[in-house]
Amino acid sequence: xxxxxxxxxxxxxxxxxxxxxxxxxxxxxxxxxxxxxxxxxxxxxxxxxxxxxxxxxxxxxxxxxxxxxxxxxxxxxxxxxxxxxxxxxxxxxxxxxxxx
Amino acid sequence: xxxxxxxxxxxxxxxxxxxxxxxxxxxxxxxxxxxxxxxxxxxxxxxxxxxxxxxxxxxxxxxxxxxxxxxxxxxxxxxxxxxxxxxxxxxxxxxxxxxxxxxxxxxxxxxxxxxxxxxxxxxxxxxxxxxxxxxxxxxxxxxxxxxxxxxxxxxxxxxxxxxxxxxxxxxxxxxxxxxxxxxxxxxxxxxxxxxxxxxxxxxxxxxxxxxxxxxxxxxxxxxxxxxxxxxxxxxxxxxxxxxxxxxxxxxxxxxxxxxxxxxxxxxxxxxxxxxxxxxxxxxxxxxxxxxxxxxxxxxxxxxxxxxxxxxxxxxxxxxxxxxxxxxxxxxxxxxxxxxxxxxxxxxxxxxxxxxxxxxxxxxxxxxxxxxxxxxxxxxxxxxxxxxxxxxxxxxxxxxxxxxxxxxxxxxxxxxxxxxxxxxxxxxxxxxxxxxxxxxxxxxxxxxxx
Numbered sequence: 001x002x003x004x005x006x007x008x009x010x011x012x013x014x015x016x017x018x019x020x021x022x023x024x025x026x027x028x029x030x031x032x033x034x035x036x037x038x039x040x041x042x043x044x045x046x047x048x049x050x051x052x053x054x055x056x057x058x059x060x061x062x063x064x065x066x067x068x069x070x071x072x073x074x075x076x077x078x079x080x081x082x083x084x085x086x087x088x089x090x091x092x093x094x095x096x097x098x099x100x
Numbered sequence: 101x102x103x104x105x106x107x108x109x110x111x112x113x114x115x116x117x118x119x120x121x122x123x124x125x126x127x128x129x130x131x132x133x134x135x136x137x138x139x140x141x142x143x144x145x146x147x148x149x150x151x152x153x154x155x156x157x158x159x160x161x162x163x164x165x166x167x168x169x170x171x172x173x174x175x176x177x178x179x180x181x182x183x184x185x186x187x188x189x190x191x192x193x194x195x196x197x198x199x200x201x202x203x204x205x206x207x208x209x210x211x212x213x214x215x216x217x218x219x220x221x222x223x224x225x226x227x228x229x230x231x232x233x234x235x236x237x238x239x240x241x242x243x244x245x246x247x248x249x250x251x252x253x254x255x256x257x258x259x260x261x262x263x264x265x266x267x268x269x270x271x272x273x274x275x276x277x278x279x280x281x282x283x284x285x286x287x288x289x290x291x292x293x294x295x296x297x298x299x300x301x302x303x304x305x306x307x308x309x310x311x312x313x314x315x316x317x318x319x320x321x322x323x324x325x326x327x328x329x330x331x332x333x334x335x336x337x338x339x340x341x342x343x344x345x346x347x348x349x350x351x352x353x354x355x356x357x358x359x360x361x362x363x364x365x366x367x368x369x370x371x372x373x374x375x376x377x378x379x380x381x382x383x384x385x386x387x388x389x390x391x392x393x394x395x396x397x398x399x400x401x402x403x404x405x406x407x408x409x410x411x412x413x414x415x416x417x418x419x420x421x422x423x424x425x426x427x428x429x430x431x432x433x434x435x436x437x438x439x440x441x442x443x444x445x446x447x448x449x450x451x452x453x454x455x456x457x458x459x460x461x462x463x464x465x466x467x468x469x470x471x472x473x474x475x476x477x478x479x480x481x482x483x484x485x486x487x488x489x490x491x492x493x494x495x496x497x498x499x500x501x502x503x504x505x506x507x508x509x510x511x512x513x514x515x516x517x518x519x520x521x522x523x524x525x526x527x528x529x530x531x532x533x534x535x536x537x538x539x540x541x542x543x544x545x546x547x548x549x
Contacts, residue, residue, distance in 0.1 A: 016351040018138050018396075018525040019235055024347045050459060059353055064344055070351035072235040074459070078141035079524045080401065080444070080476050085141045089455045096462060 004040070005095035007032050013091035018077040021087045022070040023094055033065035039099040045069055048093055101322050102285040103128045105331075107167070108315040109304040111135050111160055111177060112152030115315030119331040120163065123316045124171045126331075129288075130263075131168055131175045132280040134303060135192065136182035138396060138525065139349075146248050146398035146523025148187030154195065161192070162199050165269070169205065174263055176270040176280045178254075183396075184274030185249040186215035192271055193545070200548030207269055207548050210262040213541040214252050214273030216395070218245040221531075229532045230395070236528040243399065243526060250397040250527065255359030256295075257536035259283035265544050273540075274396065276358055277303040285321035293383035296363040298326030300356055301345050301380070308345035311335035325381035327373065337378045339370035359394075359536065361387040390532055393539060397527035403480040404519035405487035408450075409494040410509040412468045419499055420449055420469050427471075427493045435486045443477035443486050471508075480518065487516040 004011060010026040025040070027033040037060050046053040051071060059068040075082040084090065105128035108115040112135075136144070140151050150157065168175035181188025193211060200207050222241035224230050230239075244250065251274035260283045262270040272280065281299035286292060301308045302319040309317065314332020328337040346353045346365055356363040364384045371379045411417055424447040432445055448454040450470030453463040473490055477483035494515065496505050533539055 014349050015139055016349050017528075018142070019233075019528045020351040022347075022349070022351050026344075048459070057351065061347075061353060064340065064347075066344065066347060066353075068347055068353055076237070076525060077138070078143070080474075080522070081446075083448070083455055083457055086139060090459075093456060093459055 002099045003095065004036065004097050004099050007099060008036060008095070011091045011095040013087055013089070013094070015073070015077055015087040016070060019073055020070055021073045021090060023068065023091060025067040025094065027065040027067070030062070030065060033062065033067065035099065036067055040067060040097065042069070045094070048097065049074065101320060102288045102290050103318060103320045104281050104284060104302065105131045106281065106302045106305050106317050106319065107131065107133050107164060109134065109307055110137065111164075112157050113315070114160070115305065116332055117163065119314050119316035119333070120167055123318055123331040124167050126318055128171055128173060128318060130173050130284045131164060131171065133164060133177050134179055134277055134280065135177045136179040136184060136188070137277070140182070142398045142523040142525045145183035145185060145251065145396060145525070146400065146521070148181070148183060148185035148249055150188060150191060151182040157192070158195050158199065161195060162203070165196070165199055165203070165205065168268065174267060174270060176259065176263070176272065178259070178272045178275035178277070178280035180271050180273060183249065184214050184251050184272070186213050186273060189213055189271055189273045196269065196271065197547050204549045206546070208265070208267045209545045209547055210265045210267035210270045211543050211545060212254060212258055212262045212270065212272040214254055214275070214539075216250040216252055216539060218247055218250060221250055221395070224531060230529050231532070233528045233530060237526050239527065239529065244397070247397040247399045247526065248523065250395060252531055252539045253359070253394040253396070254540055255279045255393065255536065256283040256286050257359070258540050258542070260287045261537060261542055263287070265542070267544060278356070278358065281319065289323070290321040291324050292385035293363060294325040294380065295321055296356065296358060296385055297365055297368060297380060297383035298328070300363065301328055301342055304345070304348065306330050306332055306335050307348065308342050309335040309337045310341055325379060325383065328378045328380070330376060336376040339372055339378055342378045342380065343368070343370045360391050361385055391536060392530035392532050395527045395529050395531050396525065398523045399526050400521050401524040402476045402478055402522055403483045404522050405475045405483040405516050406519055407473045407487055407490065407494055407515045407517065408511060409471045409473070409515070410468060410511065411471060412509065413506060416499065416506065417465060417467065417469055420452065420465065420471070423497065423499055424449060424471060427490070427497050430497070431490045431493050435489045438489070439482060439485055441478045441482045443475060443482055445486065445490065446474045448472045448474070476522065480520065484516060484518060491515055
């Protein structure tokens with residue numbers, strides 16, 4: 001079983017303002033990039049984040065071998081139910097996803 | 101050609117002093133630094149206070165004021181004091197006065213305030229001048245009046261007005277991160293797409309290079325684009341580090357919305373001039389029909405008291421979820437019977453899924469856990485009262501009735517820690533303006549010896 005963290009160079013997440021969360025998956029070759037893009041469908045990533053694919057913005061940036069997802073934050077930054085002020089921990093969920 | 105020196109991603113984060121000296125030697129036309137962001141949460145806008153220590157900010161600001169004196173160019177800070185609220189601007193103006201007096205400098209300071217009056221915003225809402233972005237919370241005139249601080253994000257025009265006063269130093273309230281950098285190249289006729297794109301690349305200091313902690317970066321703007329040159333000795337800007345920076349904290353890696361239009365970098369070209377400098381051309385600025393500025397607002401959202409209990413006994417660690425559910429249910433029932441007013445009680449299990457909650461389906465539990473309890477209530481007194489009702493449960497609650505009373509570890513006395521008032525961001529909206537200066541107040545001060 002291969003996880004994203006095993007093949008990607010870096011997986012990060014961060015706030016993009018108080019209302020958005022953005023994920024960047026860096027790959028070091030076009031081959032890995034293509035494999036990651038195929039394995040991580042928007043539907044699959046949305047389901048993992050308990051949201052719907054329609055609210056997910058997806059960018060496949062071939063020049064950089066980067067797959068990027070942005071979505072409205074699960075909880076607005078700093079509200080009572082938000083657990084991660086900077087949003088950086090969400091990356092772990094993505095990093096641990098299976099890549100087949 | 102307009103050269104802007106950016107010492108660091110934010111005042112208070114630190115930078116390499118030797119790199120700053122190298123930057124000054126490059127004879128920049130302006131030194132620009134960001135003073136804050138929303139990234140540390142709503143408390144700072146809610147209260148108008150600084151995230152960074154006063155001593156650190158004063159030491160770094162002193163170094164930048166000295167660099168300004170050597171370079172004999174304006175020094176500009178945007179989003180002063182973390183949030184750019186009026187009180188945060190006044191805080192940095194005070195520090196600036198102190199430094200000027202201590203170092204014998206006589207200075208003209210332009211102060212640009214971005215704070216908005218709640219009643220004026222309620223009126224703007226009623227007149228249809230405030231429109232939501234997506235996703236935006238519902239707002240009303242009452243909510244706008246209840247905000248402890250509302251700021252509008254200034255763009256290039258307001259910074260240009262501040263520079264036009266001939267000020268040595270511009271201390272601005274909330275601005276976009278990029279406006280303090282793009283303002284001068286735009287007013288000197290540099291390429292508009294290049295001005296905004298270069299500003300975005302430079303706004304986090306050396307983050308767009310191979311050595312982010314070196315801090316200092318120089319962006320040279322011209323008629324077609326810009327050149328990125330890091331000032332840290334070992335830092336390199338490469339087409340990869342520069343183009344990848346558009347991803348950072350940006351929900352769309354190609355577009356950046358600013359007052360008066362947006363930047364589109366879809367067709368930008370990144371070329372290495374040598375092994376440490378990058379030239380960028382082909383960025384486009386697309387003016388908008390309507391001039392709008394983004395609003396940020398924070399309001400009080402109750403009061404919190406938190407407690408932390410540590411659980412090490414294996415049987416309790418193993419059954420911690422059931423234990424927490426039981427503690428929460430019993431404490432809530434007891435509190436509802438004895439207090440008036442709304443409250444909520446949440447228990448997060450540190451060592452299991454406190455970071456990500458139910459999303460973390462693969463969470464595993466180790467040999468101990470921390471139980472972080474959070475009571476949120478309408479008043480400080482009520483949040484403390486409920487936390488005190490919770491106290492004996494956190495300390496002694498047994499898994500079943502027929503077992504000896506357990507005792508868990510409290511690391512502190514008292515176990516309850518008051519977090520005071522809590523705040524939340526409540527605006528993701530833009531305000532339409534007839535004139536860019538309409539929502540901003542510019543004044544000049546002569547300070548120092």
